Each structure stands twice: as C-alpha cells, then as structure tokens.
Amino acid sequence: MKFYLDEDLDPQVAVILRKFGHQAVSTQEVGNRGAGDEAQLLYAAEIGAPLVTRNRNDFIALTMQFLDQGREHAGVVIVPHSIPADDPGILAKLLARLSSGGPAGLPPYAVIFLTSRSE
Numbered sequence: 001m002k003f004y005l006d007e008d009l010d011p012q013v014a015v016i017l018r019k020f021g022h023q024a025v026s027t028q029e030v031g032n033r034g035a036g037d038e039a040q041l042l043y044a045a046e047i048g049a050p051l052v053t054r055n056r057n058d059f060i061a062l063t064m065q066f067l068d069q070g071r072e073h074a075g076v077v078i079v080p081h082s083i084p085a086d087d088p089g090i091l092a093k094l095l096a097r098l099s100s101g102g103p104a105g106l107p108p109y110a111v112i113f114l115t116s117r118s119e
Helices: 012-019 037-047 056-069 088-101
Strands: 002-005 023-026 051-053 076-078 111-113
Touching: 002 012, 002 037, 012 023, 012 088, 037 051, 037 056, 051 056, 056 076, 056 111
Parallel strands: 002 023, 002 051, 051 076, 076 111
Antiparallel strands: none
C-alpha cells in the first residue's frame, strides 16, 4: 500500500516508511504544502494512495461529498490525537503494520481510523 501524508503530519514519517520498504510521500516532498483539502485528496487519488491525516472532520465530510458526486478517491487514514505527533517512528510503524495487512490499498471512499492495534 502506498501512502500520501497530509501536511499536518511530520514528513519524516514518509522517509521512515520508505526505509521500511513501503511507498510513501509527504505533501511537503511533492510541493503541495498549502493546497486545500480537496486538492490534497485529489492528488492522493491521482497517485493511488490513501491520504493519511489528523484532519478527521474535514476529510470525512469531503469523502461524503466525493461519494455524492461520484468522484472516487483512494481512501483516507485518520490518525487520532492519541497517537503521538512528536515521534514519527511510532506513526511509521503503525502505517507499516496497516500496509502489511492490506498491501492492495483501501477500497474507494474508505475512511479508516488508525489505532495502536491497527493490523
């Protein structure tokens, strides 16, 4: 599974994921910093990657809008605030574990919540 990290996450998470052998890129790395939520979700869909974010409410609403409009996206992974933001290694390990459980990606419009038990 490939990941596209929203700008509210440390770009080091993508670097660590790549070291683990997973495909990941951050908003900052591709020059999308400051782009709106819809543009971020569209970019993630273009590259076939779920968007990983802490911005729960906006991306749930945007997913419902996309579904109503028949515009597919590659899924959203919500990172709750219970997962520490100050240690990118923790998030990278959880995403790597999630990827190992579903390497083909998420179904269109899927919104999942990452937990410390995500598999």
